[in-house]
Amino acid sequence: MAFDLERVRARYPGREILWRESTDSTMLDAARLTAPGSVVVAGEQTAGQGRFGRRWHSERDAGLYVSILLRPTGVTPTLTLALGLAAAEAIASAAGVACDLRWPNDVLIGERKCAGVLVQLGDAAAIAGIGVNVNQVAFPADIATLATSLRIATGCEQSREELLIELLGAVDRHLELIEYRGPGAILDLFASSSSYVRGRRVTVDMDGASVRGTADGLDPSGFLWLRCDDGSRRLILSGGVRPA
Amino acid sequence: MTFDEIKELIQVVKDSGVAELEVQRGENRVWIKRAAGLTQEVVVPAASAAPAVFGPAAPFAPAPGPHAAPAPAPAAGGQPIDVTSDPSLELVKSPIVGTFYDASAPAAPPFVKIGDTIQPGQILCVIESMKLMNEIEAEVSGVIVAKLVDNAKPVEYGQALFAVRPS
Numbered sequence: 001m002a003f004d005l006e007r008v009r010a011r012y013p014g015r016e017i018l019w020r021e022s023t024d025s026t027m028l029d030a031a032r033l034t035a036p037g038s039v040v041v042a043g044e045q046t047a048g049q050g051r052f053g054r055r056w057h058s059e060r061d062a063g064l065y066v067s068i069l070l071r072p073t074g075v076t077p078t079l080t081l082a083l084g085l086a087a088a089e090a091i092a093s094a095a096g097v098a099c100d101l102r103w104p105n106d107v108l109i110g111e112r113k114c115a116g117v118l119v120q121l122g123d124a125a126a127i128a129g130i131g132v133n134v135n136q137v138a139f140p141a142d143i144a145t146l147a148t149s150l151r152i153a154t155g156c157e158q159s160r161e162e163l164l165i166e167l168l169g170a171v172d173r174h175l176e177l178i179e180y181r182g183p184g185a186i187l188d189l190f191a192s193s194s195s196y197v198r199g200r201r202v203t204v205d206m207d208g209a210s211v212r213g214t215a216d217g218l219d220p221s222g223f224l225w226l227r228c229d230d231g232s233r234r235l236i237l238s239g240g241v242r243p244a
Numbered sequence: 245m246t247f248d249e250i251k252e253l254i255q256v257v258k259d260s261g262v263a264e265l266e267v268q269r270g271e272n273r274v275w276i277k278r279a280a281g282l283t284q285e286v287v288v289p290a291a292s293a294a295p296a297v298f299g300p301a302a303p304f305a306p307a308p309g310p311h312a313a314p315a316p317a318p319a320a321g322g323q324p325i326d327v328t329s330d331p332s333l334e335l336v337k338s339p340i341v342g343t344f345y346d347a348s349a350p351a352a353p354p355f356v357k358i359g360d361t362i363q364p365g366q367i368l369c370v371i372e373s374m375k376l377m378n379e380i381e382a383e384v385s386g387v388i389v390a391k392l393v394d395n396a397k398p399v400e401y402g403q404a405l406f407a408v409r410p411s
Contacts, residue, residue, distance in 0.1 A: 077373040077374040077376045078374075121376055121379065123381055238343040238372045238375070
């Protein structure tokens, strides 16, 4: 079904929201924008970007593929936790699905990922990339056991436009939360919204090895403490967290 | 933690070239730092004739918690070079705590190599912090004379990543 961009624009008058029928990556399109808050949304990405060179499966007209230009000043890693929270909140509002968050910001339904968030920070801009699996009914074999969609979870087709409307509002609210109440407010929210923050048995890829242990809370910057099975306690700086 | 275990950790630091190591086991915490006199060699491009010695670890901002400091560049038989006290070199430092990546993907070529000539604005590496991918760009033109962190290793705020001889 064609994407009704005007429905989204009507909810955010004055905001630059661009549509790409097909693009290599909305992250590259957003890098050419200048006004903070500007948005690029695509029907299809031919080279959707995941973490560290991985690709984000971007089936045509099935998912929500969006990049948002953020103000580059004041960007902290806590921002990525906030964006995961925003994506989960938008999914709950638009589709009625309760999500879990896997540190730092994978959005899960049960154990399967339905949305991912990445932020690219350069000197000139910070760009948030958010991909949500909305109406996919199946996934490629290599991610079939790891991914799910809102349609699979609910059994019915979901509106990408309504999801984008909710997402933009949720992102704005969470950024305001950081601005006015500080990163601590995001950490508290994340800790109460994610089953991966404390007590969860996990395996983490770090320094070229897999380390097994138990999640042991967030440090003041939002990094994840891991109580390793060898007795040490290590701070996880990046991603690569999965159930043990 | 026993004396033998601490001796083992010291050996790990000596063997690996890691500049600083902090290990916590239960209530015990050990912090090992290489002495100022110890040196590590780093690769010097063939075009550079300036001999120097790489000193101890670059100065760090306080760490957010205990984890190993990254190792300096591997020795490669070139002239040693002191990147911390050579005023003719510019150090590219990490603006954030995170994981250092020298390429955009595991199979991709590195953004820069030792001996490369770089220009302002050129991407040198990426520091990932909780899926915040921070592209580190060159601020000066010059030649990369040392890479001070191994790929996929943690880095601290303010830690030196590259040494550049400005042109």
